[in-house]
Amino acid sequence: MSSFKQRWGYDLRTKLPQLYEETGSWRQVRHNYYTLLGDLFVERWAKPYSEFAESNNLLWTGHHFDHDWPKPKNGGDWASLASYQQMPGIDVLFNDYGEELRDVNTQFGNARAVKELSSVANQMGRNRAISETYGGAGWNLTFQDMKRIADWQFALGVNFLNQHLSYMTIKGSRKRDYPPSFSYHEPWWQHFGVLGDYFSRLSVAMSAGEQVNHTLVLMPTTSAWMYVAPSGTPSHIDFYNIGDQFQAFVNNLEAHQVEYDLGSERVIRDQGSIRNSSFVVGERSYDRVVIPPGMRNVDRHTLDLLNKYVEQDGKVIFAADSLQRYVDGAPSEKLKQLHEKGRQKQWTNIDKLTASVVDRYLPSKGFKITTDTSNGMLFHRRMQLEDGQLLLLVNTSEKGPAEGTVEVTGLSVQQLDLFTGDIRGYTSQSSGESVSFSFALPPVGSQLFYISDQASQAEEATRIGQDTAEEVLETGSMQVRREQSNVLTLDYLDLKIDGKTDQDIYYADAAEEIFEQHGFEEGNPWYMTVQYKTSILDRNNYGPESGFTASFEFDAGDINESARNTLEAVVEQPELWEVSVNDTVVEPDSGDWWLDRSFGVYEIGEYVKPGKNEITLHAFPMTVFSELERVFIRGDFMLESTEEGWRMTQDQPLTHGAWNKQGMPFYADHVSYTKNIELTRMDEDSHYLLRLNDWKGTVAAVKVNGEQAGVIGWPPYELEVTEALQEGGNKITVDVYGSLRNLLGPHHESPRHWRVSPGEFGDGPEHQPPGREYDIIGYGLMEDFDLVQQKLR
Secondary structure: OHHHHHHHOOOHHHHHHHHHHHHOOHHHHHHHHHHHHHHHHHHHHHHHHHHHHHHOOOOOOOOOOHHHOOOOOOOOOHHHHHOOOOOOEEEEOOOOOOOOOOOOOOOOOOHHHHHHHHHHHHHHOOOOOEEEEOOOOOOOOOHHHHHHHHHHHHHHOOOEEEEOOOOOOOOHHHHHOOOOOOOOOOOOHHHOHHHHHHHHHHHHHHHOOEOOOOEEEEOOHHHHHOOEOOOOOEOOHHHHHHHHHHHHHHHHHHHOOOOOEEEOHHHHHHHEEEEOOEEEEOOEEEOEEEEOOOOOEEOHHHHHHHHHHHHOOOEEEEOOOOOOOEEOOEEOOHHHHHHHHHHOOOEEEOOOOOHHHHHHHOOEOOEEEEEOOOOOOEEEEEEEEOOEEEEEEEEOOOOOOEEEEEEEEOOEEEEEOOOOOOEEEOOOEEEOOEEEEEEEEOOOOEEEEEEEOOOOOOOEOOOOOOOEEEEEOOOOOOEEEEOOOEEEEEOEEEEEEOOEEEEEEEHHHHHHHHHHHOOOOOOOOOOOOOOOOOOOHHHOOOOOOOOEEEEEEEEOOOOOHHHHOOOEEEEEOHHHOEEEEOOEEEOOOOOOEEOEEEEEEEEOHHHOOOOEEEEEEEEOOOOOOOOOOOEEEEEOEEEEEEOOEEEEEEOOOOOOOOHHHHOOOOOOOEEEEEEEEEEOOOOOOEEEEEEOOOEEOOEEEEEEOOEEEEEEOOOOOEEEOHHHOOOEEEEEEEEEEOOOHHHHOOOOOOOOOOOOOHHHHOOOOOOOOEHHHOOOOOOEEOOOOEEEEEEEO
16 A cells, blocks of 8 residues: 555545545445556556567567456456557356356356457457467367367457467376366377367468457446445445346347447547547447446546537447446436437437347448357358458357358358368359358358459359268278277375375375475465475475375276286376385386376286285375376276276277276277278269267267378268278278376366366365266267268259
8 A cells, every 4th residue: 555655645545435525425436446446557567568568579468357357356447458468368268158247257158258359459450369268178178169169269359379278297286277288198189280270270361351340339347346345346236237237238249240349448548539420449430339238337538429429420329228327436417418419319229139120220331141040159250351351150059050141242252161271162142242142050160251352253162961862871890999008097095194094085185185294284385376486496305204105006806917917007207206016116117108208107017916906106205396196007907886996807899889888987098980881883973971970079080091081070070081982992990089087087076077177176085986976978989980972963
């Protein structure tokens, strides 16, 4: 407070009560308080950073707490900060689609946050807008999930994707720090280039030209601030009502394909003006201004601009449920006067956003989308080029298709294939200076179109499935093969420390206890903490008597000697421990590692006996690096549930169905499904598709005659393989990939699959539960795949 007083001439602790005495309104006090704090952030942080970056030819980027709107405690008016960034940014974490304000962690599905980003970028003339994406979505994030989350953002305004994150190592607690990782650790990593190229093409396309919207929707940010206590806690249910109303309004605008920008009053204060009957914000000029639901207050500078705008016959659309008359948080008749003046000019009141209301009051000149189905969730983004337009259509729904028609100014239409880079003509109907065309997007589908101002002579491509006859071809029997060793994750142990033994405890609890016993009151210092300079390393001064012993028990059952000889133990950071199996010290294989380069591999087969076995880690002396983690056993075996974890059983051939039901609950890599197919004659007028039926995996990679043919990861779960096939015999293999989720968890206490934080891994039952109670995802090919011939009628 003292530095605040020195800079601004008063102390907030005395100023706030004084303001209340002067105004008699806590709403006005709260409004002014948060406006002042927002100005502080801008003047003393955002502006200097922006000027420094500009003067040093740098791009300042990153994100603030954009998804926490309209709470002011984490940055206030987010757009006012982002407007000073050379590359504005947000984060879209997790993988649970939500549209509600009340859960502040809602990010995927929060259209308001992404539209705020693209609006600021448009208004400030910023060419790129970045998003930190996928963090906390869990190790089980699939290619379909990645495409769906990214497509949704690109349609709303992102054009630079920053995948969260790429681990240099997953040793210790790092593997629990908001996974997944975009790195060599992932079993699917070798196939990610397909999506990487797709996102790259999207980034280029959505960075080309400009998005020019002519509707400005004001944001009721300061209206919500009137109902938040200075502590940051909402003090009135109206706070949530304002947020909910506006969030729902934005979602409704998107559902009706309205083209608009959002208007931050703080940005308008800096960048707003009235010019030739247009409401101007920075580099964008708007033909209409929308006062949305939840708008109960306007700032004085916004009111002044609205008055000038109405005087110049500017169009105002009043969509608020009611306009409680506050200016700068204080009761005022000026809004009522503005409303009355506007009603005599071009002020329009609307009660509900419907298709007819949009057509009448919120149309886009020379552009209209008409949807033919309510099953999908259609989003679009349109970019203006010198010689035409780019139009991105995205279906966010996982359940139903999105279909409809587009009418747009232009003379010809081409489709740009985001997966291959191919450009081909697209069927359209011309009418004067406009064209119309239909679209049909499967669940999680997307299409990019170029609408040219010139007539095109490009040949239209025949679309698969368009007026075709379909036949499922006869194939041979299926061979199923696990391509890597099976795995058993050991996550319960006996811990001996300071002469005391804790039996059958969860590894995360043991790790906390180890560090607590060695001077770290908060437990593992590497878990959910940040090291200041070398503050943790400086405590690495333990004596020779310090340390602990951790013993993991596993049951080899009655697997035969041949199977036992395949067994390997995987232990993290082998340099920290003396490892023994059944009291025999073993050494790691020199230079060998598995999963992570810091995970050592021990050949333990000759020391393993039928039934119960024990692998022990001796840590003497203790170090600050001695994070106790799970131990993994790899080899040729299957697993069955017991009342305390798992027992190994003899390896068995695989078949259709979930891997966890066939003795592979922790298996993380891929299983191959192979069939031989005889084609006596290939029809030149046909397309041949490989189609997956019932299956579950992160992605499926297809090989034809030993060569990679492509991947399948999203609906309609098909891949054209025409060029890869040959007349005569063909060998087709589908490799279904699992994920690190079953290997690394979280496994206990009903963990969330789509929102995974470090805390999810820290919970485990007091004693090891039966294996059947572990939370496992059932990956696998549940039915045969089909080879389908599609022939034009």
